[in-house]
Amino acid sequence: MAGEVRSCFAMTEPAVASSDATNIESRIHAHPQGGYVLEGRKWWTSGACDPRCKVAIFMGKTDPSAPAHRQQSMILVPMDTPGVTVVRPVTVFGYDDAPHGHAEVHFEGVRVPAEAVLLGEGRGFEIAQGRLGPGRLHHCMRAVGMAERAMEMTRERMATRKAFGSVLAGHGALLQQLAEMRIQVEGARLAVLNAAHQLDLHGNKVARPAIAIAKVVAPRAAQAVLDAAIQVHGGGGVSGDYVLAAFFAGARVLRLADGPDEVHLRDIGRMEMKGKARL
Amino acid sequence: MAGEVRSCFAMTEPAVASSDATNIESRIHAHPQGGYVLEGRKWWTSGACDPRCKVAIFMGKTDPSAPAHRQQSMILVPMDTPGVTVVRPVTVFGYDDAPHGHAEVHFEGVRVPAEAVLLGEGRGFEIAQGRLGPGRLHHCMRAVGMAERAMEMTRERMATRKAFGSVLAGHGALLQQLAEMRIQVEGARLAVLNAAHQLDLHGNKVARPAIAIAKVVAPRAAQAVLDAAIQVHGGGGVSGDYVLAAFFAGARVLRLADGPDEVHLRDIGRMEMKGKARL
Amino acid sequence: MAGEVRSCFAMTEPAVASSDATNIESRIHAHPQGGYVLEGRKWWTSGACDPRCKVAIFMGKTDPSAPAHRQQSMILVPMDTPGVTVVRPVTVFGYDDAPHGHAEVHFEGVRVPAEAVLLGEGRGFEIAQGRLGPGRLHHCMRAVGMAERAMEMTRERMATRKAFGSVLAGHGALLQQLAEMRIQVEGARLAVLNAAHQLDLHGNKVARPAIAIAKVVAPRAAQAVLDAAIQVHGGGGVSGDYVLAAFFAGARVLRLADGPDEVHLRDIGRMEMKGKARL
Amino acid sequence: MAGEVRSCFAMTEPAVASSDATNIESRIHAHPQGGYVLEGRKWWTSGACDPRCKVAIFMGKTDPSAPAHRQQSMILVPMDTPGVTVVRPVTVFGYDDAPHGHAEVHFEGVRVPAEAVLLGEGRGFEIAQGRLGPGRLHHCMRAVGMAERAMEMTRERMATRKAFGSVLAGHGALLQQLAEMRIQVEGARLAVLNAAHQLDLHGNKVARPAIAIAKVVAPRAAQAVLDAAIQVHGGGGVSGDYVLAAFFAGARVLRLADGPDEVHLRDIGRMEMKGKARL
Ligand SMILES: Cc1cc2nc3c(=O)[nH]c(=O)nc-3n(C[C@H](O)[C@H](O)[C@H](O)COP(=O)(O)OP(=O)(O)OC[C@H]3O[C@@H](n4cnc5c(N)ncnc54)[C@H](O)[C@@H]3O)c2cc1C
Ligand SMILES: Cc1cc2nc3c(=O)[nH]c(=O)nc-3n(C[C@H](O)[C@H](O)[C@H](O)COP(=O)(O)OP(=O)(O)OC[C@H]3O[C@@H](n4cnc5c(N)ncnc54)[C@H](O)[C@@H]3O)c2cc1C
Ligand SMILES: Cc1cc2nc3c(=O)[nH]c(=O)nc-3n(C[C@H](O)[C@H](O)[C@H](O)COP(=O)(O)OP(=O)(O)OC[C@H]3O[C@@H](n4cnc5c(N)ncnc54)[C@H](O)[C@@H]3O)c2cc1C
Ligand SMILES: Cc1cc2nc3c(=O)[nH]c(=O)nc-3n(C[C@H](O)[C@H](O)[C@H](O)COP(=O)(O)OP(=O)(O)OC[C@H]3O[C@@H](n4cnc5c(N)ncnc54)[C@H](O)[C@@H]3O)c2cc1C
Incomplete structure (x- = not known):
């Protein structure tokens, strides 16, 4: 094919x-x-x-x-x-x-x-559930990839663009923000790797909390990192001249598609309370 | 005209x-x-x-x-x-x-x-500075207006859309988020009113910190509120069928146009340190 | 007396x-x-x-x-x-x-x-409700006062303490954070003034949303500002040598006393949905 | 001994x-x-x-x-x-x-x-640097431990305490918050494991970014989780009757000791820009 x-x-x-x-x-x-x-x-x-x-x-x-x-x-x-x-x-x-x-x-x-x-009839819901684990991680990986690309562009921009007396990287506030961006990307990357690892080792059921966490963490991190990268790129960031605005839209969508954040958070909360309370 | x-x-x-x-x-x-x-x-x-x-x-x-x-x-x-x-x-x-x-x-x-x-020659910078006070507040008012419109749409949606056993307003997490959205809009509204009040009463110079604060607070609040409203609207939120995604783009831009957030934050910080340290 | x-x-x-x-x-x-x-x-x-x-x-x-x-x-x-x-x-x-x-x-x-x-018998709940409006604003004012005091101490510290090649105020990240602190304090101050104004003008009932908002905003802002001020004061910040750690405890308590944040957020959310949905 | x-x-x-x-x-x-x-x-x-x-x-x-x-x-x-x-x-x-x-x-x-x-004389700074890698991770592990303990207490409390018509776990906003707490703890745990893994495998120098990230992420997560756990415990949370307030103080201190957050963020930012810009 x-x-x-x-x-x-x-x-x-x-x-x-x-x-x-x-x-x-x-x-x-x-x-x-x-x-x-x-x-x-x-x-x-x-x-x-x-x-x-x-x-x-x-x-x-x-x-x-x-x-x-x-x-x-x-x-x-x-x-x-x-x-x-x-x-x-x-x-x-x-x-x-x-x-x-x-x-x-x-x-x-x-x-x-x-x-x-x-x-067979009546199994639509079941199929919908089953396909989501791996599919979700696939989306998360794309989110990490977009964020990593944004990091690269941001570093490049910070090394070359000059404002208020120095290259952007010379402004402590931006350097600190770059660190916060890296922290977000790493958090997303580790969450996705951990979920994939558990999926491989123990299957869909055991990996469910880790997948749900990755599905919340990675799109959220990607959105935050892309938003910050856009800001560093000034007007260019929201335009079609850089890929950032389109990536932002892509990351934003991942907080809705394959289950909105709220639905995953509810699941995580319920799994956390399992055996403790009937919800 | x-x-x-x-x-x-x-x-x-x-x-x-x-x-x-x-x-x-x-x-x-x-x-x-x-x-x-x-x-x-x-x-x-x-x-x-x-x-x-x-x-x-x-x-x-x-x-x-x-x-x-x-x-x-x-x-x-x-x-x-x-x-x-x-x-x-x-x-x-x-x-x-x-x-x-x-x-x-x-x-x-x-x-x-x-x-x-x-x-006259050489006065470009000066004009750029002078026109920004009122212009900025005008932008901020638009930001508040967009956020208020998003509140209205969100209320409507939460009253009618049903998921997981109740209308959205029946989910405590969403109701709490609606409260957070209201808090943001009120914060933006008060910041803008305060700046406008000071501009009227005392002019551009005295009002400068209040204007800078409003210029950071209002677009940021609008972006946060629109992002939340989009989420409540599900897929519809990012589409062209509702005004929210376009408003989001509009609010996002306000964090760059007429001075990026970082430039205003730097100003606010410097005004705060005035008389204390040479920056 | x-x-x-x-x-x-x-x-x-x-x-x-x-x-x-x-x-x-x-x-x-x-x-x-x-x-x-x-x-x-x-x-x-x-x-x-x-x-x-x-x-x-x-x-x-x-x-x-x-x-x-x-x-x-x-x-x-x-x-x-x-x-x-x-x-x-x-x-x-x-x-x-x-x-x-x-x-x-x-x-x-x-x-x-x-x-x-x-x-009279059976009116305990009613009294508890009635006394809370003004009492809550009183607490909020204390929160603003503590935050303002922390600003003063932070400015002083930032003007004098030297690290990594300059006074703290010379580090862009800290200057930007100082601006964020000011934004929080102003937000709290305006929320409290607005609620007091509405209480004076229109009484407890009309002022209820504004009071609930102030009760969430002011302690939260105070806690955030005190946390940041503590950070700027280094080890001193958590000690008894400055008033910041004790103030922090005081501000933290205000997020619980006279109604935990969650209870006020629930109220704000319900008032927002009034007439739209039965909750 | x-x-x-x-x-x-x-x-x-x-x-x-x-x-x-x-x-x-x-x-x-x-x-x-x-x-x-x-x-x-x-x-x-x-x-x-x-x-x-x-x-x-x-x-x-x-x-x-x-x-x-x-x-x-x-x-x-x-x-x-x-x-x-x-x-x-x-x-x-x-x-x-x-x-x-x-x-x-x-x-x-x-x-x-x-x-x-x-x-030998003149090697104080060098020793201070060298001992910090493993020492920092040790602190981070304690932070994760405190946070995990807080999760346990929070689950217990949410399963048993009743307010506004149900056990706390029945309030969607709290369940969602419990999920956010779990996300934070997992993020901290993975950051620390990753840093320890890199330290074992590749030594202090290669592991430096991962250690710095863990040193920011873990105390911050612990502070956030403890703050939330305190809130769920109401007045009890800030008291000496539960361990949470003392743990909070312990976690808060970790954002200062062995390098304040800002110093690590600056390091992370500089490592990120390495080879790109001279800082
Ligand atoms: C929709 C839209 C409409 C616009 N309309 C107009 C118009 O009509 N006319 C016009 O002339 N312009 C217009 N602009 C341009 C706008 O004013 C600029 O984009 C804005 O001033 C930023 O400039 P820049 O894009 O060159 O970003 P840059 O100056 O390159 O700044 C990029 C980023 O660097 C960072 N930065 C800069 N300085 C500092 C600092 N001191 N500390 C920390 N960080 C810092 C910030 O993150 C900033 O966002 C418009 C822009 C948009 C998006
Ligand atoms: C770009 C894009 C591509 C897509 N591709 C496909 C596709 O190929 N095929 C397909 O079938 N679908 C696709 N979707 C649709 C997507 O899966 C749905 O948009 C998503 O499942 C949400 O459904 P909804 O839009 O009806 O939102 P709703 O179900 O109406 O949900 C709206 C909001 O309600 C809130 N909410 C819901 N439940 C709860 C709860 N229990 N607690 C708290 N809050 C809650 C959340 O904030 C949620 O975002 C796509 C969507 C987008 C944006
Ligand atoms: C409970 C506790 C136990 C401790 N145990 C020990 C111990 O056993 N032995 C020991 O020697 N010390 C110990 N310390 C001290 C601790 O290591 C120091 O408090 C810490 O290193 C910070 O130093 P400082 O307090 O002098 O803060 P300062 O160095 O004055 O720093 C204050 C603040 O300035 C800001 N700042 C500094 N540099 C920058 C920058 N480059 N960019 C932006 N912002 C910056 C940060 O916000 C920082 O928090 C302990 C501290 C505590 C609270
Ligand atoms: C320093 C201090 C001084 C005080 N002074 C007085 C005093 O003088 N007199 C007096 O009588 N009391 C006083 N209090 C007590 C205070 O009013 C109570 O602690 C407060 O009302 C919370 O009650 P609780 O501790 O029983 O917490 P709980 O009622 O058990 O609540 C615990 C938590 O549950 C959650 N929660 C509750 N309801 C909801 C909901 N609907 N949705 C979501 N989450 C929810 C919140 O997170 C809340 O914080 C004081 C408390 C402190 C800390």
């Missing part, structure tokens, strides 16, 4: 708080003649704008009367199926992230065959 | 740290046949992309051998003078802020008459 | 979370021969160690079967009544705050006459 | 900024009849109050005309040498840390033999 065919993941819906996956309202109805009919409006379907994107994984309810975590299923939908409409790209700050893009996608009377269901 | 004619202010240059106005390198040469010739490359000339913008205030050195604060002059330049080129709009977090825009503008062999100099 | 007779206020109990006044478990029983009998263990009864303290205001339940906010009453008890025992001073960090002190006080079979009840 | 004989380290002086070791002003004069005479006023000589403390390591100038880093020497002084006076214990947030204690110690005309000099 040479990366010519791509897929997208269509879970999030504008109408409901999608950080709580049990809220997803799209429907996957059984069709009287076999297979399923999909109905729903999704957004933030990353990659759906790319012409190479040929298939979507759609999440929706097969059985709204089942227990909360068994109502959802995931199902494969070719993008050219009638009833699938890529409505528009949704922007991130002012970026449209083309060609990749994050699309609003409507599914209206979309028919797919029975075999398209992943793992 | 019905707002049909607009001006722009061309001080900042990509090549030098322009937060230190003494760095500005553009030149205003005397022309052998009278008047001046301007040479320089500017960017972040806000409004220069707008077709209604007819005149620029250009800052440059008339006398590089004068003491640092007497080298610069400001001079009026009609935008249609030969040699003035609006090269491109510079973006802010992906936004081009059209039609207004922030332009890169080149001035090459631009001739202007002698009368175009504002106040 | 020359300050020779003092009173103390005995509400808080070690056994229950006393930030929620409805939790108070001490009992005020009717005595068959008239008057009341008090039973309860209190602590943090400030001033009870002082020999000039002659009377306590005791809070306890007169009617545990009443609605939550009508169960408590306040009652006056002379300190020399049989059954009142000042057990020990409770320390704050390592300070005993003598002669004033914060006492653990036991009340065992303490008889007081019927007239000793303040305002 | 059963710990019956103890030593103390007398470097810091009240009169000069001792975080910059080159400032130390005590003198070590050669005596005409051989050996040395010590003159100086020290404070924060930890352990000097303990009767088991039999010997001090004294730092002072042997040669004020040498280059800055070669002026100082370290020398051993039995505590019962004539001229050595333990003046008083210096307190830490009201604690005297008895029996151990932190003493002010005066050295007046104290004679010691020539062999008492450690390593």
